Amino acid sequence: MDTLFQNVWVVTVDERMRVLQNASVRVHDGRITYVGTQPQDGNGARVIDGHGRKLLMPGFVNGHTHLPMTLFRSSADDLELHTWLNTRIFPMEAKLTPGSVQCGAELALCELARAGVTTINDMYTQCRALIPALERVPLRATLSMGLFGQAENAQAQLDDAVAFHRECNGALGGLVRVGLGPHAEYTNTEPYLRRCADVARRLGCPLHIHVSETKKEHEECKARHGVTPVGLLERAGFFDGNRALLAHCVWLEEADIDTLARTGAAALHNPCSNLKLASGFAPVPKMLEKGVRLALCTDGASSNNNLDLWEEMRICALMHKGHALDATVVPAEQALYMATRGGALALGYEDVGSVAEGFRADLILVDIDRPCYQPMTNLVHHIVYAGNSRDVMLTMVEGRVVCENGAIPGVDLEEIRMRAQQYYDDVFRM
Numbered sequence: 001m002d003t004l005f006q007n008v009w010v011v012t013v014d015e016r017m018r019v020l021q022n023a024s025v026r027v028h029d030g031r032i033t034y035v036g037t038q039p040q041d042g043n044g045a046r047v048i049d050g051h052g053r054k055l056l057m058p059g060f061v062n063g064h065t066h067l068p069m070t071l072f073r074s075s076a077d078d079l080e081l082h083t084w085l086n087t088r089i090f091p092m093e094a095k096l097t098p099g100s101v102q103c104g105a106e107l108a109l110c111e112l113a114r115a116g117v118t119t120i121n122d123m124y125t126q127c128r129a130l131i132p133a134l135e136r137v138p139l140r141a142t143l144s145m146g147l148f149g150q151a152e153n154a155q156a157q158l159d160d161a162v163a164f165h166r167e168c169n170g171a172l173g174g175l176v177r178v179g180l181g182p183h184a185e186y187t188n189t190e191p192y193l194r195r196c197a198d199v200a201r202r203l204g205c206p207l208h209i210h211v212s213e214t215k216k217e218h219e220e221c222k223a224r225h226g227v228t229p230v231g232l233l234e235r236a237g238f239f240d241g242n243r244a245l246l247a248h249c250v251w252l253e254e255a256d257i258d259t260l261a262r263t264g265a266a267a268l269h270n271p272c273s274n275l276k277l278a279s280g281f282a283p284v285p286k287m288l289e290k291g292v293r294l295a296l297c298t299d300g301a302s303s304n305n306n307l308d309l310w311e312e313m314r315i316c317a318l319m320h321k322g323h324a325l326d327a328t329v330v331p332a333e334q335a336l337y338m339a340t341r342g343g344a345l346a347l348g349y350e351d352v353g354s355v356a357e358g359f360r361a362d363l364i365l366v367d368i369d370r371p372c373y374q375p376m377t378n379l380v381h382h383i384v385y386a387g388n389s390r391d392v393m394l395t396m397v398e399g400r401v402v403c404e405n406g407a408i409p410g411v412d413l414e415e416i417r418m419r420a421q422q423y424y425d426d427v428f429r430m
């Protein structure tokens with residue numbers, strides 16, 4: 001069915017970052033077919049009238065997630081990354097089953113849809129269990145099977161990831177895209193990384209990997225291989241005809257940043273996770289200056305501990321000002337761009353992330369009839385510095401409503417909550 005939004009404010013996040021008042025936006029067949037201020041005929045459409053007090057904007061793009069980790073939320077906190085991984089996360093992950101992976105993903109997808117996130121880029125194992133979760137809460141998703149090239153069954157993992165690509169790339173009416181997810185330099189070998197790069201090139205699928213998240217990892221890679229992690233990936237062919245999606249990029253050196261800028265590889269920036277795990281400050285102002293493609297991300301819920309892009313956007317804008325002792329870096333417009341259109345382009349979604357004719361109708365409606373959006377001075381700045389994910393009233397992916405007033409059509413949130421609690425109590429509690 002068509003949808004017609006009328007009498008809404010629109011933050012377009014188009015090339016000119018236009019903000020429209022008393023506008024109409026029409027959605028037909030999953031695409032935006034009209035954006036403007038001419039009155040539109042509501043015939044045959046569901047009409048949603050904003051009465052001048054609602055805002056329509058692109059849905060958020062979450063560039064790096066591990067959906068099922070919601071099950072570990074707040075059960076491994078205040079630990080340094082490698083202790084966190086080795087003593088808490090890896091032991092809990094060893095107990096995952098397709099049932100618990102699906103349950104954690106369902107919980108995550110509900111949280112994301114309610115917070116206005118419409119696109120995710122996930123890396124995890126047992127990815128097949130994410131498909132039924134996405135069937136219930138259909139967000140746009142890139143799913144990459146996490147690969148550990150140092151393991152004995154490394155080749156079998158890669159073969160399985162290729163089979164998953166064959167089975168599920170393009171699933172759910174094209175909402176699902178499948179990539180390869182070699183976990184990190186320190187869990188892989190150079191020949192294996194090269195094999196992943198070759199396979200991804202042949203399949204035309206993205207490569208998603210953790211890069212230079214901690215200083216330790218960055219320096220150890222240099223000691224091991226004589227080059228930085230980005231240098232190693234370049235040597236392994238990650239940037240030759242491949243779409244490389246590099247999570248974290250906290251410890252990049254000048255030459256690494258130049259490599260990303262030159263090759264179009266994306267840096268997936270996780271402000272809250274980097275702060276919480278004390279990983280450091282990614283050189284975001286420098287990357288922006290050099291034209292690196294950037295996406296904003298939450299990382300998994302056990303290092304954040306929520307999946308709220310509004311928070312990432314605000315903290316991103318704040319943390320880099322504080323770190324650079326310069327209040328002009330990462331202005332609000334740039335933070336919003338990274339969280340929407342910029343993130344979509346970084347992930348390779350050319351027609352996602354703006355409210356523009358011909359674009360996919362991944363949209364959110366926000367209640368701006370609240371004190372924190374008054375007076376109406378600058379709506380973009382309001383969204384970044386004053387707004388909140390709880391103001392999201394409706395989330396739409398490809399023209400289909402996936403959340404409205406906190407409810408997910410066809411999904412019993414209470415049932416998911418109970419199942420998640422059961423998994424935690426019975427399986428993961430340490």
Ligand SMILES: [Zn+2]
Nearest residue numbers: 210247299300
């Ligand atoms: Zn991660």
